[in-house]
Amino acid sequence: MAAGGPPVLVVTRLDDVTADEVITELNRRRVPVVRLDPGDFPREITLSCTFGGTGPGGTLVTASRTLDVGNVRSVYWRRPTPYTADLALEAQAARWAVEEARYGLGGILAALPDTHYVNHPWRNRDAEYKPAQLATAARCGFTVPPTLITNDSIQARDFITNHGPVIYKPLRETECTDDTGRSLTVWIEDVTPDQIDSRIRHTAHLFQQRVSKTADIRLTAVGDHLTAVRIDGSPGVDWRRHYDALTYSPVPVPPEIANGVRAYLDAFGLVFGAFDFGLAPDGGWHWYECNPNGQWAWFPDHITTPITHAIADQLQHREGSA
Template identity: 50%
Template structure:
């Protein structure tokens, strides 16, 4: 592929690109003054044009390829792949039937609701909010469940959480303690972090998971039940820079090594 991408500060020769770090790119913005329909059309053309070019560079190494990121974001696929690769997963139900939710909850010591996708939610007062994982009371389940697909899981009595950032064969398991509620992302100020070891069996299963979905990078979330690691999800484009030093520097080094290795070996 020949051509270039020009910005106000530089020109990128596409024929010289050997590696691409695809990391939550800024959404495309239309030209000022466009009406809503034209702006939406233009943004989609840019996404499929520029995005399509950047996703089709011959011989380039991707961390991760955007199409693989997209596919790997579906939670049903994540859970099925994790189980096939030997990871333990909680009992899970995806449904829009209230009676199914009630039966599922009746067989569990506790039930957790999780959104299938982190879609921004606008409240009646015009504020945007994020819907987090939270316990549900089966008595509160009503016909509003029929309005969309929902993910429910058996709540487990965890001793801690673990976020494992995996870059190729480099593994960075971080134990997270101090969360007073189910979803630790609600309580960053109270959390503590420390690097721990993951068992060879868990590492092997995570590597198989990434291979099966065509990924180089993955941010795995587990909960610990004594010594058992229970898979919750894997974000193919997950955050890692908020950890205490030196953990982010080590992960950044692994990413840089993976991206530059292709050029060194070519």
């Protein structure tokens, strides 16, 4: 296979094993790759970009690569670390520097000319809002469980009483740690009326009727390439807590689900999406959510390999680009 051509830019942190799968495949195809983590700016990245009548030009220089910002084939936007500032700066100056980096370097990375994004970071951002997801899923024809977002304890108790059983779901997977730096996760949990108290006033909370299900389904969409996997074996409502107990079986995608997925991706301008469904006893698929940048590399090789190839195809051949 011939080598060369403009590089693929992979925007992610160092320990992203999902991106590693795609980079390995691109290397096998001899497609040039530049890996960059915006969180390394300005410590390990030097930026020089010009704008004029011909569009942006200039370079991004990392410890091992020099990227011509006017000559990028495609961008695989995965999971970069947060922007940082020089530790010597005092707090207010550091906050200012971080925002300048976000709107400077981040703005450049989002404005590369004639470049195919999987996904564009601003499309990822828009598609991460649960209320927008719920509204769009309903418009696209998915079966959406009754859902309430509130900070009113009376409304929450009434909803749980009238729609039980009900689960609580975080509105965003926000990174947080304890006093020792250990990562913390807010899991999906069953919730009862007596668990609701005045503390609910402090922020927005999402409550959703729990689907009576026989299994979970993760559908990974890469353009028109759809990979649906039935997930069995979870003893609780959140299968992510029980990976060791899970089994995976590829399943066909019903035509109405495929049509809904296509419409959903188009609505948000996405190329990639990781959709979660509950499989009801009657065979119906109940929509839970779509993570525009969800994980998939933990599946067995016979499932991950086709997904890897589909993403590499998008990045190599710019499928779906204007």
